[in-house]
Amino acid sequence: MTSGRESAFVLEASQLSKSYGERPALRELSLRLVRGRILGLIGPDGAGKTTALRLLAGLMRPDAGQILVSGVDVARRGAALRGLIGYMAQAYSLYGDLSVEENFRFFAAMLGVASREIPAMEERLLGLAMLLEHKKKPAGTLSGGMYKKLALACVLSHKPPLVLLDEPTNGVDPISRRELWAFLRELVDDGTSVVIATPYMDEAERCDEVALLVDGRIVAHDNPTRLMAEHQAGGEKGATFEDVFLALSEASSEKDEKS
Amino acid sequence: MTESTVIEVEHLSRLFGKFRAVDDISFSVTRGEIFGFLGANGAGKTTTIRILCGLLSPTSGKGRVLDIDIGKAPERVKPLLGYMSQKFSLYPDLTVSENLELYGGLYGLSSSRLAQRRAFAVEMAGLVGQEAVLCATLPLGFKQRLALGAALLHEPKLLFLDEPTAGVAPRARREFWTLIRSLASSGTTVFVTSHYMDEVENCDRIVLMSRGRIAALGTPTELKQGLVGRIVRIECGQEPARLARRLRAHEGVVDAQPFGSAIHLIVAPGLDPINHARKALAALEEQPRSVEVCQPTLEDVFISVVSGVAR
Numbered sequence: 001m002t003s004g005r006e007s008a009f010v011l012e013a014s015q016l017s018k019s020y021g022e023r024p025a026l027r028e029l030s031l032r033l034v035r036g037r038i039l040g041l042i043g044p045d046g047a048g049k050t051t052a053l054r055l056l057a058g059l060m061r062p063d064a065g066q067i068l069v070s071g072v073d074v075a076r077r078g079a080a081l082r083g084l085i086g087y088m089a090q091a092y093s094l095y096g097d098l099s100v101e102e103n104f105r106f107f108a109a110m111l112g113v114a115s116r117e118i119p120a121m122e123e124r125l126l127g128l129a130m131l132l133e134h135k136k137k138p139a140g141t142l143s144g145g146m147y148k149k150l151a152l153a154c155v156l157s158h159k160p161p162l163v164l165l166d167e168p169t170n171g172v173d174p175i176s177r178r179e180l181w182a183f184l185r186e187l188v189d190d191g192t193s194v195v196i197a198t199p200y201m202d203e204a205e206r207c208d209e210v211a212l213l214v215d216g217r218i219v220a221h222d223n224p225t226r227l228m229a230e231h232q233a234g235g236e237k238g239a240t241f242e243d244v245f246l247a248l249s250e251a252s253s254e255k256d257e258k259s
Numbered sequence: 260m261t262e263s264t265v266i267e268v269e270h271l272s273r274l275f276g277k278f279r280a281v282d283d284i285s286f287s288v289t290r291g292e293i294f295g296f297l298g299a300n301g302a303g304k305t306t307t308i309r310i311l312c313g314l315l316s317p318t319s320g321k322g323r324v325l326d327i328d329i330g331k332a333p334e335r336v337k338p339l340l341g342y343m344s345q346k347f348s349l350y351p352d353l354t355v356s357e358n359l360e361l362y363g364g365l366y367g368l369s370s371s372r373l374a375q376r377r378a379f380a381v382e383m384a385g386l387v388g389q390e391a392v393l394c395a396t397l398p399l400g401f402k403q404r405l406a407l408g409a410a411l412l413h414e415p416k417l418l419f420l421d422e423p424t425a426g427v428a429p430r431a432r433r434e435f436w437t438l439i440r441s442l443a444s445s446g447t448t449v450f451v452t453s454h455y456m457d458e459v460e461n462c463d464r465i466v467l468m469s470r471g472r473i474a475a476l477g478t479p480t481e482l483k484q485g486l487v488g489r490i491v492r493i494e495c496g497q498e499p500a501r502l503a504r505r506l507r508a509h510e511g512v513v514d515a516q517p518f519g520s521a522i523h524l525i526v527a528p529g530l531d532p533i534n535h536a537r538k539a540l541a542a543l544e545e546q547p548r549s550v551e552v553c554q555p556t557l558e559d560v561f562i563s564v565v566s567g568v569a570r
C-alpha cells in the first residue's frame with residue numbers, strides 16, 4: 001500500500017493532452033490546486049471543460065500527461081479514487097422510478113457514506129436543494145432544475161477531498177444557486193477542494209481562482225479580482241467579469257487563427 | 260380577446276394527484292411581445308408551457324392560444340406554434356441537414372418550401388457550410404440556435420422557448436438573444452423561460468412564478484421599482500462570503516450576498532437602508548470601507564419576491 005507522498009496540492013495535473021480522432025480537445029494542460037480552494041473552469045462552448053474534468057476524474061485516459069489526486073496517480077489507482085473524488089457529470093442520470101429520498105439514500109450508500117450519517121446529510125442536502133417537501137416524488141416527475149439539484153445533492157453526500165462539478169447549476173434557479181454556493185464555501189472551509197465548470201460569470205467571480213480555457217488551452221489562470229484589475233488597467237473602466245472573459249477568449253482565439 | 264391578444268389564460272390550474280403544479284393563474288400576451296416566464300425550480304413554468312402547447316390538459320380554467328380554445332381543441336393549436344423544449348430537441352446522431360429535414364417532414368412542409376426554409380434555418384443558426392456535420396459535435400450555442408431554426412421551419416407566429424440558453428456560454432447567449440429580439444420585432448410572439456437574470460432584461464414583460472402561482476407581473480422597470488432605495492452595496496475587502504452569511508441572520512435584512520469583494524444587502528421595506536446596514540455591521544463589529552445605496556437588478560427582484568412568497 002503506497003498512500004502517495006504528502007503534497008500541498010490536492011490536484012496536480014501536468015501536460016495533459018487529449019484528442020478525439022484527429023481533433024485535439026486539450027493541449028498540454030497543467031493545473032495545480034491547493035487544499036480548500038474553489039477553482040472555476042470557464043471557457044466558450046466546446047473549449048474542453050468536460051474533457052478536462054473527465055480526465056481529472058479518471059473516467060478517461062489522457063493521450064499524454066499525468067494526474068495526481070492527493071498524491072495518488074489517477075492512471076494507476078482507478079478503484080481507490082472513489083473515496084478521493086466526487087464527480088458530477090454534465091449529463092448524469094438518476095433512477096426515475098425511485099423517489100427523491102430513495103435516490104439520495106442509494107447514491108449516498110454507494111459513495112460510502114456511513115448509514116448512521118445518511119439521515120443528517122439527507123436533511124441538510126435535500127433541504128438546501130429545497131426538495132424536502134418533494135421527498136416522496138419519483139425522480140422522473142421532477143422539474144428540470146429539481147432533477148439537477150437532486151443529482152448534485154447525491155454527489156455531495158460524501159465529503160471527498162476533491163469535488164469535480166461539470167456545470168452543476170445549469171437550469172438551477174437563482175435562489176438555489178446561492179444556497180449551493182454557500183454550501184460549497186462550507187465544504188471548502190472544511191478542507192474540500194472544488195473544480196467547477198460553469199457558464200455563469202457571477203459564479204466564476206465567486207471562485208478563489210479561475211482558469212480560462214480556449215480551444216483546449218489555458219489562456220489565463222488567476223484570482224478573479226486580479227484578472228479584473230489587469231483588464232481594467234488596460235483601459236476599460238467599469239468592465240464586468242463577463243467583458244473580461246469575452247475579451248480574453250477573443251484575443252486568444254485570434255492568436256490561434258494566426259499561428 | 261382583442262385582435263392583438265395571442266395568449267389569454269384565465270384561472271388556469273393543473274394538478275398531479277393532489278399536488279398543484281399550476282395554481283389558478285391568469286395573464287395575457289400580445290402580438291410581438293417577448294414575454295419572460297420566470298420562477299424557482301418547480302414553480303410550474305414547463306407545465307404551463309405544455310398546457311399552452313396543447314400537450315397537457317388543464318385540470319381547470321381556460322386558455323386561448325391564437326384564438327383556439329386549448330381545452331377543447333388542443334390538436335389544432337400544435338401545428339400553429341413553435342416549441343423548443345427544456346430537454347434536448349435535436350437528434351445527436353443526425354447531421355444539421357437531416358435534423359431540419361426530419362422536423363420539416365413532421366410539420367408537413369412541401370419539398371420546395373422545406374428546401375427554402377432549411378436554407379433559412381441553417382443561415383440563422385450560423386451553420387452555412389456545416390450542413391453535413393453531426394449535431395453531437397456542435398458546440399452547445401450552435402445546437403440551440405439550430406433547435407430554434409427547427410422550431411421556426413413552419414413560420415409559426417408564436418414561439419415557446421423553454422430555457423433555450425441553459426448552459427450556453429456568454430457570447431453565444433448574447434447572439435441567441437439578438438435572434439429573439441429580431442424575431443419579435445418582425446411580429447413573432449416569444450414566450451421564454453430562463454434562469455439568467457441578466458438576459459431577461461430583454462423581455463418586454465415578465466411573470467415571476469412561485470409554487471404554481473403568479474407572484475409578480477410587469478415590465479423589468481416596474482418590477483425593479485419596488486426595490487429602488489433598498490439595496491446597499493458594502494465594500495468590505497476581506498471574506499465577503501462569510502460576512503454576508505452573518506449579515507443574513509440580522510433582523511431587517513432580507514438578503515445579503517457576496518459580489519466579488521463586495522456585498523449586496525437588501526433591507527426590509529420601510530427601513531433606512533444605509534442606517535440599517537451600518538447598524539447590522541456595527542452589531543457584528545465590522546468596519547466596511549464603504550456603504551452606499553445601489554440600483555436593483557432583476558436578480559435582486561427575483562430573490563426578494565420569490566423568497567418572500569416561499570418563506
Ligand SMILES: Nc1ncnc2c1ncn2[C@@H]1O[C@H](COP(=O)(O)OP(=O)(O)OP(=O)(O)O)[C@@H](O)[C@H]1O
Nearest residue numbers: 020025044045046047048049050051052396398399
Ligand atoms: N466523444 C467525442 N467525440 C468527438 N469529439 C468530441 C467528443 N467529446 C467532445 N468532443 C469535442 O471536443 C471538444 C471539447 O469538448 P468538451 O465537451 O470537452 O467541451 P466543453 O468545454 O465541455 O463544452 P460545453 O461548454 O459545450 O460543455 C469539442 O470540440 C467537442 O466537439
Ligand SMILES: Nc1ncnc2c1ncn2[C@@H]1O[C@H](COP(=O)(O)OP(=O)(O)OP(=O)(O)O)[C@@H](O)[C@H]1O
Nearest residue numbers: 141142143144145275280300301302303304305306
Ligand atoms: N408528470 C408529473 N407528475 C407529477 N408531478 C409532476 C409531473 N410533471 C411535473 N410535476 C411537478 O410539477 C411541478 C412543476 O414542474 P415544472 O416542470 O412545471 O417546473 P418548472 O417551473 O418548469 O421548473 P424548472 O425551472 O426546474 O424547469 C414540480 O413540482 C414537478 O415535480
Ligand SMILES: [Mg+2]
Nearest residue numbers: 049050051090
Ligand atoms: Mg461540457
Ligand SMILES: [Mg+2]
Nearest residue numbers: 144304305345
Ligand atoms: Mg421547466
